[in-house]
Amino acid sequence: MEKSESSTTLMMQGNQACAVGALAAGCRFFAGYPITPSSEIAEYLSVQLPRRGGKFIQMEDEIAAMGATIGASLTGLKAMTATSGPGFSLKQENIGYACMTEVPCVIVNVMRGGPSTGMPTLPAQMDVQQARWGTHGDHEIIVLTASSAQDTYEQTIRAFNLSERYMTPVILLLDEIVGHSTEKVVLPRQSEIEIVNRKQPEMPPQDYLPYKTGPDLIPVLANLGSGYRYNVTGLCHDETGFPTNDTRNNEALIRRLVEKIKAHRDDIVRYRERKLDDAEIVIFAYGSVARSAKSAVVKCREKGIRAGLFEPSVIWPFPVKEVFALSGKVKAFLVPEMNLGQLAREVRGAVEFKVPVHQLNRVDGNPITPLEIVNKVEEVI
Amino acid sequence: MDRYEIRLSGSGGQGLILAGKILAEAAAIYDGLNAVQTQSYGPEARGGASKAEVVISDGDIDYPKAVELDLLLSLTQESCNKYSGDLKEGSILIVDSEAVKDLPQGDYRIYSLPISEIALHKVGKAVVTNIVALGILTTICGVISAEAVRKAILARVPKGTEELNMRAFNEGCQRAAELLSG
Numbered sequence: 339m340e341k342s343e344s345s346t347t348l349m350m351q352g353n354q355a356c357a358v359g360a361l362a363a364g365c366r367f368f369a370g371y372p373i374t375p376s377s378e379i380a381e382y383l384s385v386q387l388p389r390r391g392g393k394f395i396q397m398e399d400e401i402a403a404m405g406a407t408i409g410a411s412l413t414g415l416k417a418m419t420a421t422s423g424p425g426f427s428l429k430q431e432n433i434g435y436a437c438m439t440e441v442p443c444v445i446v447n448v449m450r451g452g453p454s455t456g457m458p459t460l461p462a463q464m465d466v467q468q469a470r471w472g473t474h475g476d477h478e479i480i481v482l483t484a485s486s487a488q489d490t491y492e493q494t495i496r497a498f499n500l501s502e503r504y505m506t507p508v509i510l511l512l513d514e515i516v517g518h519s520t521e522k523v524v525l526p527r528q529s530e531i532e533i534v535n536r537k538q539p540e541m542p543p544q545d546y547l548p549y550k551t552g553p554d555l556i557p558v559l560a561n562l563g564s565g566y567r568y569n570v571t572g573l574c575h576d577e578t579g580f581p582t583n584d585t586r587n588n589e590a591l592i593r594r595l596v597e598k599i600k601a602h603r604d605d606i607v608r609y610r611e612r613k614l615d616d617a618e619i620v621i622f623a624y625g626s627v628a629r630s631a632k633s634a635v636v637k638c639r640e641k642g643i644r645a646g647l648f649e650p651s652v653i654w655p656f657p658v659k660e661v662f663a664l665s666g667k668v669k670a671f672l673v674p675e676m677n678l679g680q681l682a683r684e685v686r687g688a689v690e691f692k693v694p695v696h697q698l699n700r701v702d703g704n705p706i707t708p709l710e711i712v713n714k715v716e717e718v719i
Numbered sequence: 720m721d722r723y724e725i726r727l728s729g730s731g732g733q734g735l736i737l738a739g740k741i742l743a744e745a746a747a748i749y750d751g752l753n754a755v756q757t758q759s760y761g762p763e764a765r766g767g768a769s770k771a772e773v774v775i776s777d778g779d780i781d782y783p784k785a786v787e788l789d790l791l792l793s794l795t796q797e798s799c800n801k802y803s804g805d806l807k808e809g810s811i812l813i814v815d816s817e818a819v820k821d822l823p824q825g826d827y828r829i830y831s832l833p834i835s836e837i838a839l840h841k842v843g844k845a846v847v848t849n850i851v852a853l854g855i856l857t858t859i860c861g862v863i864s865a866e867a868v869r870k871a872i873l874a875r876v877p878k879g880t881e882e883l884n885m886r887a888f889n890e891g892c893q894r895a896a897e898l899l900s901g
Contacts, residue, residue, distance in 0.1 A: 347748070348748075349740070349743060349744045349747055349748055349754075349756075459759070459760055460759075515757060515783060515784070518757060518758055519755050519756065519757045519783045520739075520740055520743055520744075520755070520756040520757075521743070521747070521753075521754065521755040521756070521780070521783070522747050522748075522753065522754075626783070629781045629782055629783060630781070630782050632781040633781035633782045636781075705784055707782065707784075707786060708781070708782050708786075709786070
């Protein structure tokens, strides 16, 4: 597929579209531990990566898989792992390590429901806040989401591009319906795909400081083995990469880690909208629920209710500015989610409680249908 | 065609998810329509209720799951009991006559055929029950062309089993055609 000179239309499962997108983005390393409902990503890459000179490793567990992903990325390979809730919990410590050491990598979490092993085969969106705050310490993180196989393909490529540009782990949150739905995907020519590759140092090795950054606040990390030697640690470190207890240095480091994402939020945040221009009620929905919401918008309009859809494809950084801008124009928000209100609270904060934010929540492993959304809209408007 | 909803149901291991993928591919790639296939299964590898759904449309498909069925295939009594409530008026119910004895009451067009029996004794392998069912379903619903389904089967089944699967599909088509004309 990668070598094809014309665009190709294929029927693809969302998980496969994720794997195909990863390859198109240049991913050449995957370490993981298979887990429903994400296993098809590993399955597909286990076949395709070796054919492209890449490496696939099934590790002993998810902690090791995250570690291997970071290690591979330090050598310059674009690296990813994929998992579901229980594995995502295990990866958190090393995700923090990747934030602190500024190593680009992509973590896909095809969400399932419940704490612990929960509901392996049923859809849910219960890891949205964990994606933001799962690892400890002040940090920023980029989290993307997708609502179809086509979208999954595109967002996976974007996840790699953002991670390479901002030298940071990027999380792609999918749900079981998106991961397991098979539908048409149009694959563009490889030459038409925008690909971002991390920068490499231009000065001689003796002048190189890995964590010295310019005005963009983003470090340039040399590929290990390329002749540039430096230290990598999860401890607070100075520009050389060696640990330090200099409190002024450490304050500057933590602030820079956060600021390098915040300062570029306009480049990162993306959303899609439908019929927001004259909307009296905004349905804020993401993942597979956005598809139900799209259909609900049409049905509401048929009933004379001016509903619109706000579908974030980036949920962290949260589109605060964009959601706030709507608060002066609409009567209410409705946030349907397959959790108990994890992003509804963010919407509420973004609109500064100026307009009511209603919730529609399911945590039983069933999808939210268009009809349920329409009924809720009729109830609250 | 705004939205045509098909649900294939039975027990885990009967190949219904593969059958769903074949139907969706036939509609979307070979017949030029849009299609989304989704699935639902339990944590177990065999047994348990299993279903695959295919939504077909000539426009965009937002909600990917079936809500009001135009066609239900049931290979077990349990799945028929569980899912026939979602059939809409005038819709099609196809059942394996050996497994489903208790038929739902309602305004449905019911087609009862010994699907697994045809696979085992006519075609020679129980494993192609899903493909026999596809032949029957394709002929009865008339939404997807038989040619498209044949192409999609050949693209999906393991190498060396093409001839067996074609015989299974053709047998299903023929039995359904006889039932329709009879």
